[in-house]
Amino acid sequence: MTIIPINQVPLEKVEMPGAEGCAYRVAISRRDGAPTFAMRVFDVAVGGHTPLHQHPYEHEVFILEGVGTVWREGNDVALQPGDVLLIPADEKHQFKNTGSGTLKFICLIPAQFQKC
Amino acid sequence: MTIIPINQVPLEKVEMPGAEGCAYRVAISRRDGAPTFAMRVFDVAVGGHTPLHQHPYEHEVFILEGVGTVWREGNDVALQPGDVLLIPADEKHQFKNTGSGTLKFICLIPAQFQKC
Numbered sequence: 052m053t054i055i056p057i058n059q060v061p062l063e064k065v066e067m068p069g070a071e072g073c074a075y076r077v078a079i080s081r082r083d084g085a086p087t088f089a090m091r092v093f094d095v096a097v098g099g100h101t102p103l104h105q106h107p108y109e110h111e112v113f114i115l116e117g118v119g120t121v122w123r124e125g126n127d128v129a130l131q132p133g134d135v136l137l138i139p140a141d142e143k144h145q146f147k148n149t150g151s152g153t154l155k156f157i158c159l160i161p162a163q164f165q166k167c
Numbered sequence: 168m169t170i171i172p173i174n175q176v177p178l179e180k181v182e183m184p185g186a187e188g189c190a191y192r193v194a195i196s197r198r199d200g201a202p203t204f205a206m207r208v209f210d211v212a213v214g215g216h217t218p219l220h221q222h223p224y225e226h227e228v229f230i231l232e233g234v235g236t237v238w239r240e241g242n243d244v245a246l247q248p249g250d251v252l253l254i255p256a257d258e259k260h261q262f263k264n265t266g267s268g269t270l271k272f273i274c275l276i277p278a279q280f281q282k283c
């Protein structure tokens with residue numbers, strides 16, 4: 052069993068084109084022996100956003116802190132702590148921080164799509 | 168894309184033998200179309216605990232609120248919000264609430280092992 056405080060996991064900048072003010076921690080992945088899915092925790096800075104993009108695998112998301120929006124079929128839908136999202140494979144999405152503090156959320160994906 | 172506040176998901180009592188004061192919400196599962204893994208959010212009441220048990224699939228856990236312990240190889244290890252756990256398949260474990268408020272954590276498993 053591995054136990055680690057999330058803040059001890061290195062924070063890495065999201066370098067993907069279209070990302071602004073985004074960083075993430077790879078909390079659990081195949082490198083830890085996770086066979087099925089990977090857990091990442093994102094920090095989106097005030098005014099920042101993830102890319103508007105899509106990919107051939109799903110996201111499961113839990114909003115931890117802050118407020119923001121998610122792009123869904125052309126509309127920005129408001130998000131707050133405790134919101135849970137299932138974003139199916141191939142569906143376009145983007146998270147934006149619309150608040151005055153960091154937007155933090157857990158985002159899980161199938162293990163084989165997490166590079167490290 | 169499905170978006171739901173976690174508190175709108177029904178809270179179900181954990182009826183497993185050895186569980187005390189445990190309830191959970193099935194936030195995302197195959198019934199929502201999740202193909203790979205299921206997200207559940209547990210509430211363990213003050214003084215409560217999950218069963219000391221094991222099963223042939225992993226857990227990925229994120230502690231949201233409260234304080235408690237997890238049984239690891241005979242020792243109860245302290246947990247606090249922000250702690251992340253990978254519990255491998257077949258490893259015995261038990262969560263206990265040792266605080267004065269509800270212990271809340273996210274616990275994910277492979278989709279095929281979530282019954283509803």
